[in-house]
Each structure stands twice: as C-alpha cells, then as structure tokens.
Amino acid sequence: MNEKSFSVFREISRRRRENKTVTLSRSKWGMAGIFLFLLIISVYMAIPLVYTVLQSVKPIEEYYIYPPKFYVTNPTLDNYRAILDSVESLGVPFTRYLFNAVFTTVVGTGVYLILALVTAYPIAKSKIKGVKILNALLVYAMLFQNDTMATLRFVVMSRMGIIDTYWAVILPNLANTMGVFLLVQFMSSNISDSILEAARIDGAGEFKILFRIVAPSVKAGWLTVLIFVFQSYWNAGNSPYIYSENLKHISEAMSSIAVSGIVRAGTGMAVTILLMIPTIIIFLWNQRSIMNTMAHSGLK
Amino acid sequence: MTEKKKRSRSSFKQQGAFYIMLLPYSVIFILFMLIPAVGALLASFTNFNGMTFPDFVGLDNYVRLILKDPTFLIVFKNTLLQAVLVGPIGFVLSFVIAWLINELPKAVRLLVIFLVYSPTFSGTLYIVWQYIFSNDENGVINSLLQTMGLEPVNWLSDSTYSMAVVIIVSIWMSFGVGFLSFVAGLRGLDKAYYEAAAIDGLRNRWQELYYITFPQMTSQLLFGAVQAIATGFAAGTINQALAGYPSTNNATDTILLYMSDYGKTRFEYGYASAMSVVLMAIMLITWRLIDKALSTFRAE
Numbered sequence: 001m002n003e004k005s006f007s008v009f010r011e012i013s014r015r016r017r018e019n020k021t022v023t024l025s026r027s028k029w030g031m032a033g034i035f036l037f038l039l040i041i042s043v044y045m046a047i048p049l050v051y052t053v054l055q056s057v058k059p060i061e062e063y064y065i066y067p068p069k070f071y072v073t074n075p076t077l078d079n080y081r082a083i084l085d086s087v088e089s090l091g092v093p094f095t096r097y098l099f100n101a102v103f104t105t106v107v108g109t110g111v112y113l114i115l116a117l118v119t120a121y122p123i124a125k126s127k128i129k130g131v132k133i134l135n136a137l138l139v140y141a142m143l144f145q146n147d148t149m150a151t152l153r154f155v156v157m158s159r160m161g162i163i164d165t166y167w168a169v170i171l172p173n174l175a176n177t178m179g180v181f182l183l184v185q186f187m188s189s190n191i192s193d194s195i196l197e198a199a200r201i202d203g204a205g206e207f208k209i210l211f212r213i214v215a216p217s218v219k220a221g222w223l224t225v226l227i228f229v230f231q232s233y234w235n236a237g238n239s240p241y242i243y244s245e246n247l248k249h250i251s252e253a254m255s256s257i258a259v260s261g262i263v264r265a266g267t268g269m270a271v272t273i274l275l276m277i278p279t280i281i282i283f284l285w286n287q288r289s290i291m292n293t294m295a296h297s298g299l300k
Numbered sequence: 301m302t303e304k305k306k307r308s309r310s311s312f313k314q315q316g317a318f319y320i321m322l323l324p325y326s327v328i329f330i331l332f333m334l335i336p337a338v339g340a341l342l343a344s345f346t347n348f349n350g351m352t353f354p355d356f357v358g359l360d361n362y363v364r365l366i367l368k369d370p371t372f373l374i375v376f377k378n379t380l381l382q383a384v385l386v387g388p389i390g391f392v393l394s395f396v397i398a399w400l401i402n403e404l405p406k407a408v409r410l411l412v413i414f415l416v417y418s419p420t421f422s423g424t425l426y427i428v429w430q431y432i433f434s435n436d437e438n439g440v441i442n443s444l445l446q447t448m449g450l451e452p453v454n455w456l457s458d459s460t461y462s463m464a465v466v467i468i469v470s471i472w473m474s475f476g477v478g479f480l481s482f483v484a485g486l487r488g489l490d491k492a493y494y495e496a497a498a499i500d501g502l503r504n505r506w507q508e509l510y511y512i513t514f515p516q517m518t519s520q521l522l523f524g525a526v527q528a529i530a531t532g533f534a535a536g537t538i539n540q541a542l543a544g545y546p547s548t549n550n551a552t553d554t555i556l557l558y559m560s561d562y563g564k565t566r567f568e569y570g571y572a573s574a575m576s577v578v579l580m581a582i583m584l585i586t587w588r589l590i591d592k593a594l595s596t597f598r599a600e
Contacts, residue, residue: 026505034400038412041397045415045472048428051440067443119325122318134322141333142530143583147560148343148576151350151569152336160331175332180325181526182481185519190488206317220484228477235423251423276422280414283421287413290484291406 120183186221387532390474459551485520
C-alpha cells in the first residue's frame with residue numbers, strides 16, 4: 001500500500017467516525033429524473049400482471065360489454081369458485097397433481113443447488129486439468145438449447161428406462177448450465193485465493209471450504225440461482241416425457257380446466273394467478289434475503 | 301515425512317476432491333447436453349427423418365439452407381433484427397434499472413424488482429399482450445383507438461406492425477435472470493472502493509460507474525451478456541403466441557420457429573439440425589465479440 005492510498009483510508013475512517021457521508025450523492029433533479037424513469041418502466045412492466053388480476057375477478061357479464069373495459073365494475077370471486085368446482089370433476093385427485101409438482105420442484109431445486117455449488121467451485125477456483133474446457137462448454141451449452149436436442153434426449157432417457165417417471169422431469173433440468181455458470185462468475189470475482197489458502201493451511205478439506213467459506217460468500221449468487229431453478233421446475237408445465245395421468249404436473253390439470261373461449265376466460269386468468277402465487281412468495285422471500293446479505297467489507 | 305512430501309500428498313488429496321466434485325454434474329451434462337448436442341451436429345450431415353436409418357449427405361443440408369431456401373433468408377433476417385434490438389436494449393435496461401434502484405429505500409427497491417421481474421413469474425403471462433394488441437374489437441388498444449374516433453389497426457396480422465409489437469413484448473420479457481444477477485452483483489460490491497474513489501477525486505456518477513462499478517461487475521455483466529444472446533437469438537415463443545406461425549408475409553417468423561417446423565411437423569431432422577448449428581454459430585460469434593469487449597474492463 002503506498003502512501004497516497006494510506007492517507008485516503010485515514011480520511012475514510014475519519015469521515016466514518018464523524019458520521020459524514022463518504023460516497024457520492026445525487027442531485028435533486030437527478031433523483032426526480034430517476035423516479036420518473038422508474039415509474040414509466042414500472043407501468044410498462046406491470047400492465048399484463050394488473051390486467052390478469054383484474055380479468056380474474058371480472059364477472060362474466062362484464063366480459064360481454066363492448067367496448068371492453070380495462071377495469072372491473074363489480075369484482076367477484078366466481079372465477080376462483082369455478083376452479084374449485086371443476087377440480088372435483090378431475091379423474092385423478094387434485095392433490096395428486098399438486099404433489100407431483102411440489103415434489104419435482106423441491107427435489108429438483110435442492111439437488112440442482114448443491115450440484116451447481118459443487119461443480120462451480122473447482123471450475124472457478126482450481127487449476128486442475130479440463131477445467132478450462134468445462135468452462136467453455138458451459139457457455140456453449142447455454143447457447144445451444146433448442147428443440148433439436150429434444151429428440152435425442154428422448155432416446156437417451158428411453159435407453160435409461162426413465163421415461164414416464166419423476167426422473168424424466170427432474171434429470172434433464174439438472175443439466176442446465178446457467179446456474180453453474182452464474183456461480184462460477186460469482187466465485188471467481190467474490191472469493192480471494194488467499195482466504196482459501198489460509199483455510200487449507202489450517203487443514204480444512206475442500207468440501208468444508210466450499211460449504212463453510214465459499215457458499216456463504218456467494219449467497220446472493222445461489223439465491224439468484226434458486227429462484228430461476230424453482231421457476232424452471234414449477235412453470236415447466238407438463239413434461240413431454242410423462243404420459244401417466246397420475247404423474248402429471250398441476251399446470252396440466254389446471255389448463256384443462258381453463259379451456260379457451262370467452263365463457264372460461266375469467267377462469268383461465270384465475271388459474272394463471274393461482275399458479276403464480278408460490279413463485280411470488282418464494283421470489284419475495286428470496287429478494288429480501290439477497291438485500292440483507294451484507295456487502296463484504298475491506299479491500300481484497 | 302518431509303515437508304515437501306507432505307505438501308505434494310495434500311495437493312494430491314485436494315485434486316482428488318476437485319475431481320470428485322466435478323463428477324456428478326459431468327455425468328448429467330454428458331447424458332443430457334453433450335450426447336444430444338453432438339447427435340444434432342452429426343444429424344445435420346444426414347437426411348435423418350426419425351424413422352428410417354439416416355444416410356450421410358455431406359454438406360447438402362447447409363448448401364440447401366444458404367443457397368436454395370429463400371424462406372430461411374427471411375427468418376434469418378428476422379432473427380437477426382429481433383436479437384440485435386431486444387438483446388442489447390434488454391441488457392442495458394436491466395443494468396440501468398438494477399444500478400438506479402441499488403441505493404433506493406428497501407421497499408421501493410423490492411417493488412421495482414418485483415414488477416420488472418414479474419413477466420417471468422408465470423410461463424404464460426405474455427399471452428395477455430395478445431388481448432391488448434388483438435386485431436378484433438376486443439383488443440384493448442383498438443377499442444381505445446375507436447373511442448378516440450380512430451380506425452383500428454391489425455397490430456398482429458399486418459406485417460408493417462407485427463414485428464414492432466413482437467419486439468416491444470420481447471423487451472418486456474427480457475428482464476430475467478440477467479437482471480437478477482445484476483441486482484445481486486451490485487449488492488456484493490465493496491463499499492470501500494467507492495469511498496476511496498469519492499475522496500480521491502471522482503467527479504460524478506458516470507466516472508464512478510465506469511472506473512469502479514464496471515470493473516467489479518465484469519462477471520455478472522458477462523453472465524448477462526450470455527443470457528441476452530441466448531434469449532435474443534432463440535426468439536420465437538412470443539412471436540408464435542402473438543402473430544402465429546407462419547405469420548403474414550413471414551414477418552415475425554424466426555429461425556427457431558422455422559427449425560421446429562422442420563423438426564416436429566415435417567420430420568426433416570437433418571435439415572432442422574443444420575439450422576440449429578447455424579444458429580449456434582451466429583450466437584458463438586456474437587459471444588466472442590462481446591467477451592472481447594468486456595475483457596478491456598477485466599484487465600484494469
């Protein structure tokens with residue numbers, strides 16, 4: 001550390017002691033501009049969500065009003081009641097569909113998180129052979145996600161004999177490279193080698209280092225991975241590799257209730273809202289935890 | 301045991317741990333990514349139709365694609381246009397929003413993140429835009445135009461407007477994991493750098509962004525860029541939901557849609573695979589260019 005940077009640090013600690021702001025601030029007009037910009041963006045982003053909520057509480061009479069109204073005059077929960085009624089007429093008990101979705105989502109998300117952490121650590125922080133190739137493959141795979149793979153995946157899975165089982169839902173999604181790649185990025189920028197070396201000298205094994213030191217330091221990273229893996233399982237809809245009715249995903253059962261046509265339009269919207277609720281709860285919890293992760297202090 | 305021996309033994313153990321960590325994901329990756337991807341690559345040199353044994357046809361599929369298929373040229377152009385607009389706009393807006401809200405009060409921050417990310421909550425929320433832009437008298441925008449005494453517009457079937465509408469909706473949909481990774485990345489930045497820089501003579505927010513924030517965010521920016529490329533070029537779902545496939549004058553058809561047409565409907569897997577290889581080649585070239593551009597920040 002040279003003399004100049006040392007004096008800068010003395011200045012920082014002096015100002016911190018005196019409770020003065022240390023960082024740059026924004027002007028009043030700047031703040032006003034920012035709020036206006038964020039307001040416009042928020043409205044643009046919120047339109048479909050607000051529209052869906054409004055339509056889901058719209059009584060059937062108002063669907064026939066011309067010209068159509070964006071708002072609702074007499075909100076009702078009839079559309080939600082209609083779902084309850086239809087649920088009873090399903091061939092397989094409703095709870096079975098719910099269980100299928102919850103089971104594959106929880107197991108898939110949990111396994112993927114551990115898998116991604118364990119895989120990302122050596123790629124980001126070791127110099128063993130093959131790691132560079134793996135890192136490149138992660139990016140290539142992210143760019144090569146499309147229908148042409150579906151046929152060959154089917155061949156692989158039928159050879160493994162897992163078609164029409166929970167594995168056919170859980171396993172293919174585990175190959176997703178996005179989460180691994182994101183964690184590699186977080187680990188290589190947030191974790192200094194000197195901390196790892198210190199832990200090794202203290203005799204800690206690599207698994208211990210990963211779960212005690214590395215994982216807590218990239219909490220914001222794996223929380224972000226958690227939310228989108230959760231969504232990729234929960235919103236997956238029905239897997240093309242599942243045929244048995246009693247293994248099907250809840251969204252399959254729900255969308256069969258909400259068949260198209262204006263009579264069921266409101267019910268369809270209510271279904272969309274209901275299916276979104278778990279995601280929203282997980283998301284809000286998730287983002288609050290990310291906000292609460294403390295930015296690490298001290299220069300590396 | 302001498303010190304040296306001890307050391308090499310522990311590093312052997314350490315390397316072993318790294319390989320064990322990489323093993324499970326590698327197996328899944330090979331089964332569900334590598335085999336299907338290599339299979340698709342090989343299929344692109346054959347006339348595979350899913351039923352009879354494929355014949356090797358050399359580069360025939362590629363020659364046909366580039367020289368003999370005028371529709372491919374159109375969908376190629378559409379894909380490029382959509383990717384060039386949606387990718388960068390989504391990427392820049394994601395970062396700008398994440399950056400602007402970073403210092404706002406918690407509640408405001410959570411609200412904006414919630415709204416900006418809300419398109420991704422449900423796999424089907426984008427369909428609402430179809431009601432909004434609908435061609436018939438039920439379309440929200442058209443009924444609005446009519447109450448103002450203006451002529452309704454065929455937003456989704458008139459090829460002058462359809463692509464613009466698709467792009468507006470695609471941008472709306474583009475604040476996904478990339479955006480979340482920016483939000484999380486900005487939380488993890490080291491405050492001390494900002495304090496040091498403020499005292500050391502940074503004049504404004506733009507300098508701070510360029511000299512302090514970007515260099516610390518390269519990992520997340522890189523991830524966001526891969527995301528933007530992957531979703532930008534693999535466009536099609538929104539296009540099909542809004543304007544249908546094939547659309548009027550092929551105005552909104554993309555490589556992805558054309559590809560799944562050949563793969564799923566016409567059973568020309570060989571030809572479809574050639575398209576997927578071309579699509580991936582375009583994405584890889586774009587990725588290389590962006591990676592190079594971002595590496596200027598990394599060097600600092």
